[in-house]
Amino acid sequence: MSVPPCRFSIAASDAPVELLPRDLSPWQQGNCGVDYVHRLDSGQPGPELVIQALTHGNEICGANALLWLLENGIRPLRGALTLIFANVDAYKTFDPQRPFASRCLDEDMNRVWLPARLTCPDSHEARRAVALLPFVENADSLLDLHSTTFAVAPMLIYPQKGCNRSFADRLDFPFPHLLYDLGSYHAGILISEHERHSSGGVSLVAECGQHFARSTSQQALAITLRFIALHGMLDGSVQLPDWGYQPDSSAGHYRIDRVLQANSDQFRFAEPVKGFEQYSKGELIATDDQELIAAPFDNCTLIMPARVPVAGEEVVTLAERL
Known part of the structure; x- marks a missing residue:
């Protein structure tokens, strides 16, 4: 291989x-x-x-x-x-x-x-x-x-x-x-x-x-x-630091559904994305050459979209907010 x-x-x-x-x-x-x-x-x-x-x-x-x-x-x-x-x-x-x-x-x-x-x-x-x-x-x-x-x-x-x-x-x-x-x-x-x-x-x-x-x-x-x-393995004298980011009161659980690949170098998201954008079923997520890619279910969330989509490579994960 x-x-x-x-x-x-x-x-x-x-x-x-x-x-x-x-x-x-x-x-x-x-x-x-x-x-x-x-x-x-x-x-x-x-x-x-x-x-x-x-x-x-x-x-x-x-x-x-x-x-x-x-x-x-x-x-x-x-x-x-x-x-x-x-x-x-x-x-x-x-x-x-x-x-x-x-x-x-x-x-x-x-x-x-x-x-x-x-x-x-x-x-x-x-x-x-x-x-x-x-x-x-x-x-x-x-x-x-x-x-x-x-x-x-x-x-x-x-x-x-x-x-x-x-x-x-x-x-x-x-x-x-x-x-x-x-x-x-x-x-x-x-x-x-x-x-x-x-x-x-x-x-x-x-x-x-x-x-x-x-x-x-x-x-x-x-x-x-x-x-x-x-796991009960840390000495109590070690202080736990604050989280590096502001806690998110709206954070929830998501079920990963599928990973999309780009079929061509013409893959483009329908709007600028960076992750956790949510779409209703049927809403346009991206285009891939002549193909339209729509959200397959409600509460469809984009996870870790590719910075530079490449043909044949993973381009984004779709997850459902539970």
Whole structure:
């Protein structure tokens, strides 16, 4: 299988870059035999947590959150906590003039978590995923830290399973929750692979805000510490920071319905969008060459629309507000 080149390599920036990536080289030497992986073991019985950052190399908020944990000597009260800096090689290519270009080297690392891809890895991202897979398979609960192209509300994304929903609700996360059924969302995402191996654990993605905003790194740290605390593994002396963004009293739950792809380079949204726009059934969302794309149901909400639509690539997720 040939892997197409990462489409983000041509992107320029129209977003303010408030934070630059930090040097991760002091943390390259992990303690697990894999670079940039650190396992913090309490020596006491308890859950195995994994928190991953840099699934995408330009999403620096997660790296900043993990650095805060390491530099402040955070240790779990029980169980073990494994911190993963995933696509560091892409992260190292960051250019503030073209900050979207460091998303990946060969392909989206959040689409390679499939048995066929991991058995015969044929890209930088797939080979790195193979190295990280044992930690994913061993995790009771997993948090994958991300950020978004546009400055939209932070959000949680998770498979629609009772333990995920219950845990997410107990987080008191005052932003949108997006739920999906396994097999009906993106193929090959990390939390779906974790869900295949988990029995009663939690699989969460936290989208923490716009990629390069200071508040996004604060949001990432806030959700990370709450994730650890809700597992009963955070020392009570560690103060939980405020959320990086103003809590949204109108935030609700959404059911992910489908992901649309652009069939041509002429794909255009009917109006400028950045995410969470809502449409009534039949209302025009976009055009794709000569095709009209209308909302297939009421309360149809756009999630993470593509900044630059590309033929054959994912262009937007449609979700129903519940």
